Every structure is written in C-alpha cells, then in structure tokens.
Amino acid sequence: MANNSSLSDVFAQQLNPLTPMAFLPPDIGYQSTIAAYIMVGTVGALIWDILTNVDSDYKLLFRHKISIPTGTYFLSRASVLVYVLVNVIFQTAALPNCHVIKKTVCVLYHVAFSSTSLLFFLRVRAIFNQNRFAVAFFFLLWLGVLGGSLTVATVGNAIHLGPTDYCKATAIKLYASAAPITFAVNDTFVFLAISWRLLMNAPLDPDHKAGFNHVVLGKYLPAFSRALLQDGQVYYLVSVTSNIIVVSLTWAHTVPLAYKLMFTVFNVALTNMMACRVYRHTKFGDFREDAISTRRIASQLGRLDLQGGLAGQGMQFAPHSVNVNSQRSSSDGTRTHKVTIGDVEAVQPRSTEKLQLTRTKGTDADSEV
Incomplete structure (x- = not known):
C-alpha cells in the first residue's frame, strides 16, 4: 500500500504543469489532440478555398451590383472563417477567459449557420419565384434554422484545464441538437x-417512371437536364450528407465530445464552401437557375405549329432572347423548327417532340433535351 502511494507521489511530481494534456485522462487527451489537428486542417482547407476564389470574390464585390444575396455571401464567408479560426485558437492556445471565448464561438456559430442557410433559401427562392407557397415554406424552414442555431448561442461553456490557461469545453445541452x-x-x-x-x-423517356434515380441522380434524364442537376446539386448533396452525419453524431452517446465538436466545425466549413461555390457559379453563369424556366419555354415552343404566320419570323421572350424559325427540307419535305435561346440552339424535326440542343458558342458538345 505504501509502495503504491509513493509511486503516485513520484508520478504527480513528474507532471509538467505547463502541459494541458497532463491534466486529462490519456484517452481524452488523445481525442483532444486529434480534434485539434482536424480543426487546423479545416482552417487550412477553408483558407485555400478563399484564396483560390479571390478573383471571383473581387468581381462580386467591385464589378457587380451589391445585392442582398451578395451581402449574404460575404457575411457567410467571413463569419465561417472567423468561427473556424476562433475554434482553433480555443483548442490550441492559452486564454485568460475560457467562458467568454466559448460564448463567442457559439454566437459565431449562430451567424455562420444562419447566413449559410440563407444562401440556400435565396437559391430556392430564385427557382420557385412564381410559387409563393413554396417560397413561404422555405422561408419558414430558414426561420427554423435561425431559431435552432440560437440554442447553441445560449448553452456554450468552458473551463480551464487545471492550473493552466488552456481551455476545455463542457458538455453541451441535448436541446442544442436542434441546430444541426x-x-x-x-x-x-x-x-x-x-x-x-x-x-x-x-x-423524360415514357418508359421510365420517376423515382430515386431521377430525382437524386438524374438517371434517364436527357444530357442537358442531367448536367444542370449534377453540376449544381452535387454540392448540396455533399452538404446534406455532412449535416446528417452531424445529427447522427449528436445523438450517439458513445462518440467523445471532442469528436462531436471537431466534426461540427468541419461541417460548418464544408457546408459553407459548397453553398458559396454554387452561388459563385450561378452568379457567373456556369449554371443558372433560370435555365430551368428557359428550357420550359424551349420545350413548349418546340410543340407549336410554326407553319403559319410565325414561319421565318423572330420572337422575343424575356429574360432570354428566343428566336424561332421554321423551314422545309427540299429533299423529303420535312419541316424543321429551330429555336435559339441565348447561345443555345435547338432544332426540332416536325415528327418528334425532342429538341436537339447545340451551344452556338462556348462548347462543341451536343445535348438532347
């Protein structure tokens, strides 16, 4: 018994009071170290994403009109960057007041989540701008995110590790899971x-019924539609998957707290990068929400009988320039309709309801719609 006591005294004397990990159990110390590494890597990835898009951000700020979506974009970008940086500082640096810093982290979480979610809402509003019920529904969902993230802003707390100035987060209330x-x-x-x-x-091909492969993967869709789906939606699918993982970790009692906080920080950064990427691409025309309504115009025009007074005449449809021409083939007498929408040209034979789309500039690829 005396030997065990003496060994404990010797071990206690060998502890370095300036090393915060010495005041944690070995397993928790290991988890905290791994979490710190992942957070530092997340900061690096976020900064790299910002630097690689400096040119696009400069154009948004100085060459485009500053609008609510653009302001939301920069607010989201800045708040997420500060949120991730403060988390890394909290995890790795000696701080005089852990409680205040943790509260700051939680408030930044609220701003970052709400502004990133607002980017999602602004995009869906642009697509469903003619449907007030859909816009109202998604606005209510955004208000839910706004209120859910407020729960985190009210529960964050932290303590010092032993006599050191390093910090450790305390357990988060279960109702804070409303945010993710x-x-x-x-x-x-x-x-x-x-x-x-x-x-x-x-x-769609009438032989295929709408299902998971259509809605999520775009399978069986024509190439042009599938490109719109995959180019824009793949980023949101990454965000959805990441958020579902966060929700699962929140309710998994066997997952250490350090790992939950680590993946929360990673998820905020990843979701923001995906949402901002979609916004930039949409703003600069790499893929456009209004292409959906434009394609509906093309599809409906392709079904019109243009043999009468519209033959050979141009027609203008806002917001795109749409020209419709009809001509008869000298070889077989088949009438062909040609619809030009912006830089996209569609040719429709009289005998079919499918449009053959070719871009007149920017690409040599042909697509079928």
Missing part, C-alpha cells in the same frame, strides 16, 4: 425541391 437537425432538414428539402423542379421541367 433544422439545418439538415432545410438542406434536404432544398436539395429535393430543386431536383424535383429540374425533373418536372425535363422531358
């Missing part, structure tokens, strides 16, 4: 709604 849950629900509905809208505006 509402965000995951919002992301999922946005993803499915936009996928459904693309599906409804695309002519």
Whole structure:
C-alpha cells in the first residue's frame, strides 16, 4: 500500500504543469489532440478555398451590383472563417477567459449557420419565384434554422484545464441538437425541391417512371437536364450528407465530445464552401437557375405549329432572347423548327417532340433535351 502511494507521489511530481494534456485522462487527451489537428486542417482547407476564389470574390464585390444575396455571401464567408479560426485558437492556445471565448464561438456559430442557410433559401427562392407557397415554406424552414442555431448561442461553456490557461469545453445541452437537425432538414428539402423542379421541367423517356434515380441522380434524364442537376446539386448533396452525419453524431452517446465538436466545425466549413461555390457559379453563369424556366419555354415552343404566320419570323421572350424559325427540307419535305435561346440552339424535326440542343458558342458538345 505504501509502495503504491509513493509511486503516485513520484508520478504527480513528474507532471509538467505547463502541459494541458497532463491534466486529462490519456484517452481524452488523445481525442483532444486529434480534434485539434482536424480543426487546423479545416482552417487550412477553408483558407485555400478563399484564396483560390479571390478573383471571383473581387468581381462580386467591385464589378457587380451589391445585392442582398451578395451581402449574404460575404457575411457567410467571413463569419465561417472567423468561427473556424476562433475554434482553433480555443483548442490550441492559452486564454485568460475560457467562458467568454466559448460564448463567442457559439454566437459565431449562430451567424455562420444562419447566413449559410440563407444562401440556400435565396437559391430556392430564385427557382420557385412564381410559387409563393413554396417560397413561404422555405422561408419558414430558414426561420427554423435561425431559431435552432440560437440554442447553441445560449448553452456554450468552458473551463480551464487545471492550473493552466488552456481551455476545455463542457458538455453541451441535448436541446442544442436542434441546430444541426433544422439545418439538415432545410438542406434536404432544398436539395429535393430543386431536383424535383429540374425533373418536372425535363422531358423524360415514357418508359421510365420517376423515382430515386431521377430525382437524386438524374438517371434517364436527357444530357442537358442531367448536367444542370449534377453540376449544381452535387454540392448540396455533399452538404446534406455532412449535416446528417452531424445529427447522427449528436445523438450517439458513445462518440467523445471532442469528436462531436471537431466534426461540427468541419461541417460548418464544408457546408459553407459548397453553398458559396454554387452561388459563385450561378452568379457567373456556369449554371443558372433560370435555365430551368428557359428550357420550359424551349420545350413548349418546340410543340407549336410554326407553319403559319410565325414561319421565318423572330420572337422575343424575356429574360432570354428566343428566336424561332421554321423551314422545309427540299429533299423529303420535312419541316424543321429551330429555336435559339441565348447561345443555345435547338432544332426540332416536325415528327418528334425532342429538341436537339447545340451551344452556338462556348462548347462543341451536343445535348438532347
């Protein structure tokens, strides 16, 4: 008994009071170290994403009109960057007041989540701008995210590790899980709604029924529709998956707290990078939400009988320039309709309801819609 006591005294004397890990059990110390590494890597990835898009951000700020979506974009970008940086500082640096820093982290979480979610809402509003009920529904979902993230802003707390100035987060209240849950629900509905809208505006092979492969993967869709779906939606699908993982970890009692906080920080950064990437691509025309309604115009024009007074005449449809011409082949007498929408040219034989689309500039690829 005396030997055990003496060994404990010797071990206690060998502890370095300046090393915070010495005041944690070995397993928790290991988990905290891994979490710190992942957070530092997350900061690096986020900064790299910002630096690689400096040119696009400069154009948004100085060459485009500053609008509410653009302001939301920069607010989201800045708040997420500060949120991740403060988390890394909290995890790795000696701080005089852990409680204040942790409260700051939680408030930044609220701002970052709410502004990123607002980018999701602004995109879905642009697509469903003619449907007030859909816009109202997604606005309510965004308000749910706003309220859910407020729960985190009210529960954050931290303590010092022993006599050191390093910090350790305390357990989070269970009701704070409302934040990732509402965000995951919002992301999922946005993803499915936009996928459904693309599906409804695309002519499908009648031999295939609408299902998971159509809505999520775009399988059996024509190439042009599938490109719209995959180019824009793949980023939201990544965000949805990441948020579902966060929700699962929140309710998994066997997952250490350090890992939960680590993946929360990673998820905020990843979701923001995906949402901002979609916004930039949409703003600069790499893929456009209004292409959906434009394609509906093309599809409907392709079904018109243009043999009468419209033959050989141009027609203008806002917001794109749409020209419709009809001509008869000298060889077999077949009448062909040609619809030009912006830089996209569609040719429709009289005998079919499918449009053959070719871009007149920017690409040599042919697509079928």
